[in-house]
Amino acid sequence: MPDVYTPRRVHRSEFLALRGLRHHILRWGQPLPGRLPLVMVHGWMDVGASFQFVVDALKDEREVIALDWRGFGLSETTGADCYWFPDYLGDLDALLDALSPDAPVDLLGHSMGGNVAMSYAGVRPQRIRRLINLEGFGMPDIAPAAAPERLAKWLDELKDPPSLRPYATLSDVAERLRKNNPRLAADKAGWLAQHWSRETPDGFQLNADPAHKLANPMLYRKAEVLACWQRIAAPTLWVEGSDDQLTRFWGTRYPRADFEARLALVPDLKQTVLQDAGHMLHHDQPEALAAAIEAFLA
Numbered sequence: 001m002p003d004v005y006t007p008r009r010v011h012r013s014e015f016l017a018l019r020g021l022r023h024h025i026l027r028w029g030q031p032l033p034g035r036l037p038l039v040m041v042h043g044w045m046d047v048g049a050s051f052q053f054v055v056d057a058l059k060d061e062r063e064v065i066a067l068d069w070r071g072f073g074l075s076e077t078t079g080a081d082c083y084w085f086p087d088y089l090g091d092l093d094a095l096l097d098a099l100s101p102d103a104p105v106d107l108l109g110h111s112m113g114g115n116v117a118m119s120y121a122g123v124r125p126q127r128i129r130r131l132i133n134l135e136g137f138g139m140p141d142i143a144p145a146a147a148p149e150r151l152a153k154w155l156d157e158l159k160d161p162p163s164l165r166p167y168a169t170l171s172d173v174a175e176r177l178r179k180n181n182p183r184l185a186a187d188k189a190g191w192l193a194q195h196w197s198r199e200t201p202d203g204f205q206l207n208a209d210p211a212h213k214l215a216n217p218m219l220y221r222k223a224e225v226l227a228c229w230q231r232i233a234a235p236t237l238w239v240e241g242s243d244d245q246l247t248r249f250w251g252t253r254y255p256r257a258d259f260e261a262r263l264a265l266v267p268d269l270k271q272t273v274l275q276d277a278g279h280m281l282h283h284d285q286p287e288a289l290a291a292a293i294e295a296f297l298a
Helices: 046-057 085-099 112-121 145-159 171-181 186-196 222-229 245-253 256-262 286-297
Strands: 011-017 021-028 038-041 063-069 104-109 130-133 196-199 201-207 236-241 269-274
Touching: 011 085, 021 085, 021 269, 038 046, 038 085, 038 112, 038 196, 046 063, 046 186, 046 286, 063 085, 063 145, 085 112, 112 130, 112 222, 130 286, 171 186, 171 201, 186 196, 222 256, 245 256, 269 286
Parallel strands: 038 063, 038 104, 104 130, 130 236, 236 269
Antiparallel strands: 011 021, 021 063, 196 201
């Protein structure tokens, strides 16, 4: 293994029972009078420890809590053969009830976590004081006519479920992380590899249930999502990297103009772009992101 990153703020691992599943959370700092906790939720095929670098870059002392979604990191898998998006909202609701039952929180989500956070903030506007979305673009609207083909694909995948290949060493896991994101420094990749995977008799297995890779049988319905976004009461910060990830992910299927029109429906929105950053902007520019977060939450 190469040199491994040394965190400035060491997290504490805890486990909570949320909706019948054992969920893992990471906690940095202690509750402070008059300071609401900052809750962070990660993206697809990621883990809560992914936020370590930006937490280290925060200058102000505050309590920060990151969740491993069900079936990711050290959180329990469902035991079922697929996952449903509304369950993430249910888990987040249960988490906030456990962490801060009598007061709102500041909420940050990356990618899939950003999409969950946006929908949740519209459904439970009173639970969120400030909202930060890191590259949670959402998805292209899908016409109802696509339903039969999507359902057929899902049924086929249930019969031949996906798997995740093991890696021979932690160094191989770290190299995979750097292949996904060449901006990720070697020492940070080495640190993340320890949280992104676990050792098994067959090698190092990613901490993710392969069932997350199944096609979603439910179509993405933009109108339903935007009905939630329009009800967000919290001041909202949209942050993206200077690399155009929207085009990279979706091409012409999801034009930038469509996304900007969606953002325009969020009642109280501020936008910022981090230079020299891609989709994993909390890895690429943790100091710049931390400064943007603290300025917004102040």
